[in-house]
Amino acid sequence: MASTYDGLPKHHQATRSEKLIITASSLGTVFEWYDFYLYGLLTAIIAAQFLTGLNPTTSFIMALLIFASGFIVRPFGAIVFGRIGDLFGRRYTFIITLLVMGLSTFLVGCLPTYKSVGVAAPIMLVVLRMFQGLALGGEYGGAATYVAEHAPHNKRGFYTSWIQITATAGLAMALLIVIGVRSPITGVGEEAFKEWGWRIPYLVSGLFLIVGLWLRLKLHESPVFQKMKAEGTGSKSPIKEAFGQWKNLKIVFIAFFGAIAGQAVVWYCGQLYALFFLEKMLKIDGLTANTLIIIALLMAAPFFLFFGWLSDRIGRKPIILAGCALAAVTLFPVFHMLTDAANPALARAQAAAPVTVTADPAQCSSQFDPVGANKFDKTSCDIVKNALAKAGVNYTNVAAAPGTVATVAVGDRRFTAPDPARLSGEEKKAAIAAFTAQLIGAPASADKPAVTGELARVGYPGKANPDEINQPLVVALLFYLVLLVTMVYGPIAAMLVELFPSRIRYTSMSLPYHIGNGWLGGLLPAIGFAMVAATGDIYYGLWYPVVVAAGTVVLGLIFLPETFRRNIDE
Numbered sequence: 001m002a003s004t005y006d007g008l009p010k011h012h013q014a015t016r017s018e019k020l021i022i023t024a025s026s027l028g029t030v031f032e033w034y035d036f037y038l039y040g041l042l043t044a045i046i047a048a049q050f051l052t053g054l055n056p057t058t059s060f061i062m063a064l065l066i067f068a069s070g071f072i073v074r075p076f077g078a079i080v081f082g083r084i085g086d087l088f089g090r091r092y093t094f095i096i097t098l099l100v101m102g103l104s105t106f107l108v109g110c111l112p113t114y115k116s117v118g119v120a121a122p123i124m125l126v127v128l129r130m131f132q133g134l135a136l137g138g139e140y141g142g143a144a145t146y147v148a149e150h151a152p153h154n155k156r157g158f159y160t161s162w163i164q165i166t167a168t169a170g171l172a173m174a175l176l177i178v179i180g181v182r183s184p185i186t187g188v189g190e191e192a193f194k195e196w197g198w199r200i201p202y203l204v205s206g207l208f209l210i211v212g213l214w215l216r217l218k219l220h221e222s223p224v225f226q227k228m229k230a231e232g233t234g235s236k237s238p239i240k241e242a243f244g245q246w247k248n249l250k251i252v253f254i255a256f257f258g259a260i261a262g263q264a265v266v267w268y269c270g271q272l273y274a275l276f277f278l279e280k281m282l283k284i285d286g287l288t289a290n291t292l293i294i295i296a297l298l299m300a301a302p303f304f305l306f307f308g309w310l311s312d313r314i315g316r317k318p319i320i321l322a323g324c325a326l327a328a329v330t331l332f333p334v335f336h337m338l339t340d341a342a343n344p345a346l347a348r349a350q351a352a353a354p355v356t357v358t359a360d361p362a363q364c365s366s367q368f369d370p371v372g373a374n375k376f377d378k379t380s381c382d383i384v385k386n387a388l389a390k391a392g393v394n395y396t397n398v399a400a401a402p403g404t405v406a407t408v409a410v411g412d413r414r415f416t417a418p419d420p421a422r423l424s425g426e427e428k429k430a431a432i433a434a435f436t437a438q439l440i441g442a443p444a445s446a447d448k449p450a451v452t453g454e455l456a457r458v459g460y461p462g463k464a465n466p467d468e469i470n471q472p473l474v475v476a477l478l479f480y481l482v483l484l485v486t487m488v489y490g491p492i493a494a495m496l497v498e499l500f501p502s503r504i505r506y507t508s509m510s511l512p513y514h515i516g517n518g519w520l521g522g523l524l525p526a527i528g529f530a531m532v533a534a535t536g537d538i539y540y541g542l543w544y545p546v547v548v549a550a551g552t553v554v555l556g557l558i559f560l561p562e563t564f565r566r567n568i569d570e
Helices: 002-006 016-041 043-050 056-072 074-088 090-108 120-148 153-182 190-197 199-216 223-231 238-244 246-281 286-300 302-314 317-342 344-352 380-391 425-439 471-489 492-499 502-521 524-535 540-559
Strands: 355-359 395-399 407-410 413-416
Touching: 016 043, 016 056, 016 090, 016 120, 016 153, 016 199, 016 246, 043 056, 043 120, 043 190, 043 246, 056 074, 056 120, 056 502, 056 524, 074 090, 074 120, 074 238, 074 502, 090 120, 090 199, 120 153, 120 492, 120 502, 153 190, 153 199, 153 246, 153 286, 153 302, 153 471, 153 492, 190 199, 238 246, 238 502, 246 286, 246 317, 246 471, 246 492, 246 502, 246 524, 246 540, 286 471, 302 317, 302 471, 302 492, 317 344, 317 471, 317 492, 317 540, 355 380, 380 407, 380 425, 413 425, 492 502, 524 540
Parallel strands: 355 395
Antiparallel strands: 355 407, 407 413
C-alpha cells in the first residue's frame, strides 16, 4: 500500500487504499469513543449502582469524578503510547489501544455493584475507567497522525475530519443503543434498565472490539513513518525531544493555550454538559434527554466534515477561534433559552417566585462530601442548602451577620431553618424533617398523607412535563451547541499534525491534546456541577467554559500560527 500511495501526486482523488485507511481508522476510533462515553450517558444510574452510601448531590458529583478519572489519565496514555508510536509505528500502537479499551469496557458490564461487594465496586470501576483513559490517550494521536500522513496536502483537514467526527459518532452510537435498550418498546424498559439493563451496552462493546481489531489488522504502516525509519531520521527519545527542547516545547504551549483549551471546553459543554444539564437541572427524564441529544448530534455531525473541508481552503485558525468566540458570547443565553424551552414550568416559577437564601457565609459548606460522612445538618445554612440541592432548585445567596439563623425566601414568603445548636438529636431530626416538608414536601407514608411543600405550591415542578417541552426549540439549541463543537473540533487534528515534525509528531500532539481534553474538558461536568452545588445557581458552572474559551481566543489570535499550507512529510 505504501508503494501505491508513493507513486501518486499529492493532489488526487482518494484511492481505494486511502478509503480503507480512513474507514478502518475512523471506525475503530468510533468504537473507542462509544466505549468511553457510555459511562457519561449512564452517570445517574452508575451513581445509584456503585455509590449507594453517599447523599444524592455528592453521589452525582462523585460519579462525574469517576467519569473524569478516565480523562485524568489520558495524558499519561498519550506519553506512553505516543512514545511507542514515534519509536515503533502508528499502526501497532492503536491496535493495542483498541484492545485495551474494548476489554476494559466489556469488564465494566460484568462488575458487581455496591450492594454486592461494598466499596470494592467503585474501586474496580475507577481502575477500569483509568485503563479506558490510558487507551484513549494513545488512540487519538495515532489515528489522527496516521490518516494525516496518508492525506493529500490540500485535503488534510477533510481527511482528518473523519477522525474528528468519530467522537460525536461514538457518542451518538452509544446514545442510540442506550435508548434502544432502555425503551419499553424495543428494550427492557426503564426500571429493568436501571436495575440490570445498563450492563447490556457495555457487553455489546465486545462485538465492536472484534470488528475494530479485524479492520485495523488489515492496515499497513504510514508512508511517512516508513520513510523516516528507512532514512534513519526518527527520534531516539521522542519525549525528551518534544518536551525537553524549547523550540518544540514552545509549540506545545502555543497549541494548548491558543487552540486546544478552548476546543476542549466547547466540546464537553456542547455535548456532555448539555446532556447532564437537561437531566439534572431541568429534570427531563433520561430517555427524552438522550433522544433530544441524539437528534441534534445527527443533524450537526456532517459539519465536522464541512469545517474540515473549509479549513483546507481558508485555514484552521479562523474557524477554531470563531467557534471559541461564539461559545464565550452565547453559552449563557443559550442555556437560559434551554430552560425556557425544556421546562417552561421551572422557568415560570423561577421568574415568579425566585428563591433566596439568607445566611452567615461562615456556616455554609459547599454541599460536596466525597466520603459521605457529612449529613449537612450541623448548621442552619447547610440544612437549607441541602434541601434545595436535593430538589434541584436554583437560588441566590445573601450574606447575613455572623451567627444569624439561615432563612429561605420563596417569592414573598420566608421560612426560618432549624438552629441545630439549640436542638438535641431527636429534636433536630424532627425539626429538619418538618422544615423540609414545609419547603420541599414529603411523600406519603403508612400513617401520613403526602405533604405538598411551598416550592410545589408556587409552581416549581418535581420533573419536567413532557407535554410542555418545546422539542423543536430544544433540538435547535442543542444543534447550535454541537455546531460550535464541529467548528472547534473539525480542523483541530489537521492543525496539530501540521504544528509538529514527523519524528516526534505522535508524542508532541498527543500530550497537549489530552491534557486539554482530558483535564480541562473531562473535568468540566464535575467542576461545573460542583460550582452549581456551591452557589445554588444552575448556570454558574458555565463560567468555566466561557472563561477558558475567551482566553483561548485572545491567546490564539496573538500566538497561534496558521498551518494549513505546511508540508508535513519533512
